[in-house]
Amino acid sequence: MTTMTEASVREFKMPDVGEGLTEAEILKWYVQPGDTVTDGQVVCEVETAKAAVELPIPYDGVVRALHFPEGTTVDVGMSIIAVDVTGGAGDAPVAEVPAQAAAQTQATPEPMPEAPVAEAPKAQAAKSVGSGRQPVLVGYGVAVSSTKRRPRKGTEIAVPRVPDTVQAELNGHGGGPAVKERPLAKPPVRKLAKDLGVDLATVVPSGPDGVITREDVHAAAAPAAPAAPAAPAAPEAETVPQVPQATATASAAVSVPAYDTARETRVPVKGVRKATAAAMVGSAFTAPHVTEFVTIDVTRTLKLVEELKQDKDMQGLRVNPLLLIAKALLVALKRNPEINASWDEAAQEIVVKHYVNLGIAAATPRGLLVPNIKDAHAKTLPQLAESLGELVSTAREGRTSPAAMQGGTVTITNVGVFGVDTGTPILNPGESAILAIGAIKLQPWVHKGKVKPRQVTTLALSFDHRLVDGELGSRVLADVAAILEQPKKLITWG
Template identity: 60%
Template sequence: MPDVGEGLEEADIVVWHVKVGDEVSDGQVMVEVETAKALVELPCPFDGVVTELLAAEGDTVAVGAPIIAVAPSGTQVPAAAAEPADTREEALAADLVPEPETPEPAAPEPVPAAEPEKKDTRTAVLVGYGVRTTSGRRRARKTDTAAPAPVVRAANGSAHPGPPTSGSPAAGSIALAKPPVRKLARDLGVDLASVLPSGPGGTVTREDVHAAARPAPAAAPAAFAATGPGESVTGERRIPVKGVRKATAQAMVASAFSAPHVTEWVTVDVTRTVKLVRKLRELPDFADIKVSPLLLVARALLVAIARHPEINASWDEPNQEIVVRDRINLGIAAATPRGLIVPNIKDAGGKSLTALAGALTELVATARDGRTSPADMAGGTVTITNVGVFGVDGGTPILNPGEAAILAVGAIREQPWVHKGRVKPRQVTTLSLSFDHRMVDGELGSRVLADVAQMLERPKLLFVRG
């Protein structure tokens, strides 16, 4: 597992694009991994044939650990090794199920299980960490032992042994489960032999393990005692916090409890800004670019920062210093199926309005496709979060770690507004600016927010600097 950037220590295997026995070439994408920041495609660095997948989909692998073994082209891969990882796991489990015994004149004396044989091998690995010396083990053949009968737990909390069925473990067998499920069972302290399987072919699923790990609920009415396979008796669903979600949770906790947040609000008439957006959409320069009010909000914030550069800063804790950045890397919070990410536009303050619009369009499209790279999310200096797209009027945004300010933009709604001495229907929105009070005092934060509001109310000012 290579370090895909920003000093990340681990990544999750999302999907393999190759299997054992496949020929691979230099540069071919063979696996997608999810880091704490992005979904990344890993290419093969050389030509050869895949001899082993050393990590299953769903596994979390440390940087530097081998995930795939590739031999020189032409290497013959044994048929057993060429099976997918899940198939080999199930086949192994099937081999350990003893066949029905037939009467024999005399039972043979039990032979003590031999010590597993060890054989040193050298396996080629993907990343440049050298070859890996492994120790191959032959599984000792198990003697016939009576496995515990499966336990069926009803919704009322009562547990009773269930008869062996096609979906429950038979006596003397081991449970069928994929490697990630076995790891989950070990982590939760669940004995797979006692879990009632609900997967295809009698396999144990993640849901089965979670159900077995939950404490028995209080007594329930008899009408709810019958629960179907794989159904939760508590009506809850658990989502593993990994990758982007895990990183976001840790970053938000660190930000909320390390930086003293202050949030200021302003409600502004953006009727002229909405009209300007319509006019820009008709210009040839913006023909293939998405133009929205967010573009002019971004432009207004960039102009305000140019006037008050001290807000484009970060806090250096070891040296107790404020670091003011010369370039503005504008982050845009984006909600994706994998969680919240904040890619940024590098040197956004130096871009023209057309270039800024193109960069915003590309940033949003890349984020929605799940192809944002770690480099795209590194080095942000200030962030905009557009909660208005969800119909929300405003909020108190939490700072992106390492930044001094974040601007939240609410929904634009038609509201009664006093305009030129008369109450008229106008397009109105709410802006809220959160800032780190160690670096940004109330005066600086208020001036920046007031500048942004003034430019959105009178968008001609967007094109006047100083």
Template identity: 55%
Template sequence: MAHSGIQEFRLPDVGEGLVDAEILQWYVQPGDRVEVNQMICEIETAKAAVELPSPYAGTVHELLAEAGATVEVGSPIIRVDDGSGGDGGDGGSSASSEAAPDAGEEKEKPLVGYGEKAASTKRRPRRRPGAAANGSGPAPAAEPQAAPAKAAQGPVLTKPPVRKLAKDLGVDLRAVEPTGEGGLVTREDVRRAAEGAAPAEASAAPEAPAPAAPAVDRSALEERIPVKGVRKRTAAAMVGSAFTAPHVTEFLQVDVTRTMKAVRRLRERPEFAGTKVSPLLLVARALLTAVRRHPEINASWDEQAQEIVLKKYVNLGIAAATERGLVVPNVKDAHAKPLPELARDLQALTETARAGRTSPADMTGGTITITNVGVFGVDAGTPILNPGEAAILAFGQIRDMPWAHKGRMKLRKVTTLSLSFDHRLVDGELGSKVLRDVGAMLEDPEGVALAWG
């Protein structure tokens, strides 16, 4: 996209260290002519309501954010055709803009410093010799949220401490009657408004025996976030899964000291050069091996046909926390891949997910899933099945624990595995066998090396 001629203007940080702003109103519409420095919209940040001037002259091609929406700093908000491109082709649908915002980014650098922040907030990978957590990234950030549109009136005149007081007391300044000089809202005005809300009711019914405490309106202390995007899809999938498949979860603590050693040895091997080798890779391989031994675990329940569908292939899903929320892309035909190829595929899959570029095709067709809750620093969980799958394996954090080893108490690397399965088609015996099998392979990766293939 972004053929020459279409210039993108990204929301700058207009106030030193702000992360987002709300678009209050647009002054221009697609098709309008704009000049350099012509005001195109009004935005409100945590600090101020300000107008943004256009950096480009040309014709408004597309508005990329609606009035009322809260936009992250660095996100494109408008496209302007400056006439330098020649063709006017590009349909410029908002879907395409969301999918690939980076194509024109490198040659076109409309912003520096603060403006580039969104791109630079991603941490650059460090060269690290030691252990590396794999799988999911940092805790998911909230999606940009649409906020209700503000009333069109101007800002309320008052002083910052009074603004703070109003915020603390949950008073909407716009609803306060100002008594200060020049229409200023005073501290007393805010106090009066805060007290005013409840007493009106209390005095209206003095005879009542007042059996219960008066209801306090706490709605001002609550934030309502529209559910959409990844959050909406995740919610639907979780409800669908939790209320159709009866879940059972089993746990197993495993000494993975030797797995950690194997990880280090693999890193030295030439066939893994340039590839990220992590404990997750061996957990994945152990699960794939267990599936080969117990194929019934790699299956799904077909309610309509009243059939159990046994899959002769494994599309291995990896749950990943991304800035957009939880996504579960899968490695296609993971059962048929040699270890180095599996490692490369896992790496590519998690990197794509974190960059927010996972395609819908990557997320469909999964047959069994691993979720690495250990990256969040916890030991175990009771994972909910990816809809349509029979099992999901959660892999907890690896930590030093006292452990009975060769008849003595030693500090060993220990993790907790949890396996949830769909009890309609997987019995406790099968589930336990699969979990024990995965655990055994991680306890003694060399001993079962032949089985690893």
């Protein structure tokens, strides 16, 4: 079989499409082996911990192989697609990639050409440094590293650990000291092991492909239990979800039943939902939250919304109560700039921002996203309306970029769209305040000495009590409330 020269095949690697992301899930391939691609053409869509992103190919050629099927989570820096840059339609495919690769990727990912198992880590590192890693997208350079690739889901090829004695011989030491392989574990697990005083080298891994889990560390840190005969493996183990070893060994005499798929559905926590969960836990247990509430009459604000919809300067723009609430918050921040800040734990400083990147919490099928409007404080009302419309539309379509969710300073969350009166919102990490808007309802209200039906809502402001005291938080919430009750203050205060 004729094969193509290594120089004619380019490997497109998974880029870091955010800041410090380590992996991404392939959502959809737009090309298949045999397709012709051009520089800048989008070849796939991936989901990171922050957003869904389309990846363009950086060169011309013919697709020879897709290394991972849709739904696979891939480490940053790993090759995901091979392209023959000679572009010859009659060229033979790469020997490692069968012609029917497109059909096979739906079941089992085609393995990438890799170094043999017997190759020593030192040799691999030398090869990596010698060849260097290439930037795969404009603006996203990648550094030389020895990051260990995660074995792909669905493959049946198990790569065993190299024995220490063999490793020593491969390194050219003969009978010299063996090079001990570092246990596989994620950074949070390593920190947990350090806090509990557990040596990871002594922990028996139960995760996929020998990865040590949190349960493994807790099991190793627990007092040793009397030895008991291990329970026999259930014959249907291949058809039920894997049970962590820490759970199985906690009571060796009791078998763990499989869950009923007709009564339960298990959804893997990954991507945006995983990142959101970690961020909310970190925020809730790092920043001391305080939430204050105020119920107000917003009848005049709603009347102004209707008037603005007829204004020629606002034609074609999204005009709704959220627009005026956002403007009211921006005016309140201008009057009380100390709340537009963040806490720098490392430097033990309060960082006051002289700009407002206004975040808008948006519920999407992939989870909660908080993109922000850059320099919202400097925008006119029509400009703010245009930015809000673009932000909401992009978020609902799942096209929010990672850059749009970075650098926020304060956030608005509208729980009223779900008919909820109010809530205690959790701060977006790195910010000191978040304003929740409740449902606007027609209620009896004392207006000019008489009880009348008025449009009423409740606002809730959560803030970081390390840098925002009760007085400052109350002033900001009171200012927002005053503007929404008397919208003319947008002129007198703005």
